[in-house]
Amino acid sequence: MKPRHLVRSLLLLSMLLGALLLAGCQRGDELPWKLTNVTGHMPDLDFKLVDDHGKPVTGADYRGKVVLLYFGYTHCPDVCPLTLAQLHVVMQRLGPLADGARILFVSVDPARDTPDVMHAYVNAFDPRAVGLSGEPRALEALSKRYRSAYTREPDKADGQYEVSHSSAIYLFDRDGKARLLSTAADAQDDLVHDLHLLLDNGAKP
Amino acid sequence: MKLRCAVLIAGCLFAGMAMAGDADQVAASRGWIRVMPGALPAGGYVVLENHGEHAVSLSSASSPAYAEVMLHKSSTDTGMGRMEDVSALPIPAHGKAALSPGGYHLMLMKAKAPVKVGDKVRVTLRFADGSTLDTQFEAKPANTIDGGDMAGMDHH
Numbered sequence A: 001m002k003p004r005h006l007v008r009s010l011l012l013l014s015m016l017l018g019a020l021l022l023a024g025c026q027r028g029d030e031l032p033w034k035l036t037n038v039t040g041h042m043p044d045l046d047f048k049l050v051d052d053h054g055k056p057v058t059g060a061d062y063r064g065k066v067v068l069l070y071f072g073y074t075h076c077p078d079v080c081p082l083t084l085a086q087l088h089v090v091m092q093r094l095g096p097l098a099d100g101a102r103i104l105f106v107s108v109d110p111a112r113d114t115p116d117v118m119h120a121y122v123n124a125f126d127p128r129a130v131g132l133s134g135e136p137r138a139l140e141a142l143s144k145r146y147r148s149a150y151t152r153e154p155d156k157a158d159g160q161y162e163v164s165h166s167s168a169i170y171l172f173d174r175d176g177k178a179r180l181l182s183t184a185a186d187a188q189d190d191l192v193h194d195l196h197l198l199l200d201n202g203a204k205p
Numbered sequence B: 001m002k003l004r005c006a007v008l009i010a011g012c013l014f015a016g017m018a019m020a021g022d023a024d025q026v027a028a029s030r031g032w033i034r035v036m037p038g039a040l041p042a043g044g045y046v047v048l049e050n051h052g053e054h055a056v057s058l059s060s061a062s063s064p065a066y067a068e069v070m071l072h073k074s075s076t077d078t079g080m081g082r083m084e085d086v087s088a089l090p091i092p093a094h095g096k097a098a099l100s101p102g103g104y105h106l107m108l109m110k111a112k113a114p115v116k117v118g119d120k121v122r123v124t125l126r127f128a129d130g131s132t133l134d135t136q137f138e139a140k141p142a143n144t145i146d147g148g149d150m151a152g153m154d155h156h
Helices: A003-027 A079-100 A115-123 A136-145 A188-203 B002-019 B147-155
Strands: A048-050 A056-058 A066-072 A101-107 A129-132 A150-152 A163-166 A169-172 A178-182 B026-034 B042-050 B056-062 B066-075 B080-085 B089-091 B096-099 B104-111 B120-127 B132-140
Touching: A048 A136, A066 A079, A066 A163, A066 A188, A079 A101, A079 A129, A079 A188, A079 B080, A101 A115, A101 A136, A115 A129, A169 A188, A178 A188, B026 B120, B042 B056, B042 B089, B042 B120, B042 B132, B056 B066, B089 B096, B096 B104
Parallel strands: A066 A101, A101 A129, B026 B132
Antiparallel strands: A048 A056, A066 A169, A150 A163, A163 B080, A169 A178, B026 B042, B042 B096, B042 B104, B056 B089, B056 B120, B066 B080, B066 B104, B120 B132
């Protein structure tokens, strides 16, 4: 290959790479996420559960909203309230943008968490939180779908019991695509930052 | 008669000494309860400072407002949220131990009457030597992040 050809080839290659990078940015793949990016590695938001008004709902009912999915249960006195209180602060920090987001709090304790209990519970934290409960089988399906886990611990003498459960928060975009994973180790600023990206991005036509 | 008085005084002194104990060297501050809807169990938090020369250990708590109070510890180490019963929370000499959200906490169950935001709830802390410390916890809304900070500001 003559030197002139080599230069031309290199130029062409760099132009091609530049075009690819630009295309990547436009598709949103190169957004500067701070949380764990799970785009393409987890299935779209889908479930068949009952909301805290007793209405049957599916994942499709939340298309158009950025969703924060979190598993827990109402008899959990410490970690679940702390996480929901933190999510409430996150929503407040988003200001009016927060109306484009929903916190879906899924109960891993179907025996005790009825829609009524869930309604009182989620509303004690944030008006944009929805309490989802349902049949054990439907709950299991959702948990498996996102490789989440929960275990009912042995009953105590008075019939009370705890439920151990995954503490991660799953973030979905407005199209119901799984995008990010947030854990207790992540800073609140990072969650606010990435929610801004998800909400701003989704607002574009 | 004199002898009887002396015995009585000695008895009183002894009783006083028996009551004195680990609790005397501990100061509790910023106590608060996360009020939950309905009859759901609530978390209780407090900061304990040990001004003494030896380590002490919190072993249990009780409250006239709740039928049951348990000392627990939460963890999310492995990505799993778990809760375990704890039999003792050590407080080092001249040190501090905090019951705070996501860690050590009291689990207050079966409120005898609904506890409302703003209520002051008496909580008695019991130490390993049997001595007790009466404290007041302030009832705060469910979505409080760390009510201790605000309660602390009220006191200082």
